[in-house]
Amino acid sequence: MNRFIKQKQQLGIFITAGYPELESTEEQLRSIQDAGADFIEVGMPFSDPMADGPTIQKSSMIALKNGMNLKIMFCQLMSAKNDIHIPIVLMGYFNPVLNYGIENFFKDAQKSGVSGIIIPDLSPEIHQHYFAKLTDQFNIPLIHLITPETSNERILTIAELSKNGFIYLVSSNATTGSEQDFQLRKKRYMQIKNMCSPTPVFIGFGLKSKADLEILDHDTCDGHIIGSAYIQKIENGQGKQFLKELIIK
DSSP states (O other): OOTTOOSSOEEEEEEETTOSSTTHHHHHHHHHHHHTOSEEEEEOOOSOOTTOOHHHHHHHHHHHHTTOOHHHHHHHHHHHTTTOOSOEEEEOOHHHHHHHOHHHHHHHHHHTTEEEEEOTTSOHHHIIIIIHHHHHHHTOOEEOEEOTTSOHHHHHHHHHHTTTSOEEEESSSSOTTOOOOHHHHHHHHHHHHHHHTTSOEEEESSOOSHHHHHHSOTTTOSEEEEOHHHHHHHHTTOHHHHHHHHOOO
16 A cells, blocks of 8 residues: 555655754654644755755754764654654665665664655666665665656656655756746646656655645645755744644644
8 A cells, every 4th residue: 555645635844863953853753743744754864965955964964963873863763653653754865875784774664664765866777676676575665756857758667666655756956945936847747747647746845835835736746845944944943833834734
């Protein structure tokens, strides 16, 4: 069963493990779940996060300085596992996963109740060749990123690979937190959503407000992911208020 298929549009909130404090992760998970989000994307801090804008890069650097690493992150997720009932999706880069040991990483992800993994610098071809057995064995799908410029043929291939998870549609060829004009791309978003059905398509990168979510309606995508905007609110001590304004139960 695909946990990401629902009748309504879904909202995922991104956090950085170990930010703003090393022990903040569990508190953030509970706050986001209590606010009514549908899933949580947990960023695995890395020193060279190529797809992330300055806000998430900064949170990653602070988390690393706090002492966060994959072992601690998995311990925190395991500690919160019985309390968190919405899907947890890990997002990070291949180098830390490789250093941790790929099979060990999947084992600990499964123990922690992880429902999906996003590795932006891992191509679908490498996924098919090296990871297909692991994703099947541990029942944790790898979630791939596409952009509006991705070819239709490649999108269809990725949709098939992603049928147990979702497709992460990057709003444009930009880093997280960049300014976007979603109205200009709505037609392409709708085309991609229709091509990928029944695999859900969630749009992320650059979403900042309730107004952005309303522009990207159910005809446009199956859900939204907000990252940099939430991290900024955490930095300003306004995280809970932002969630309250963003999410209507």
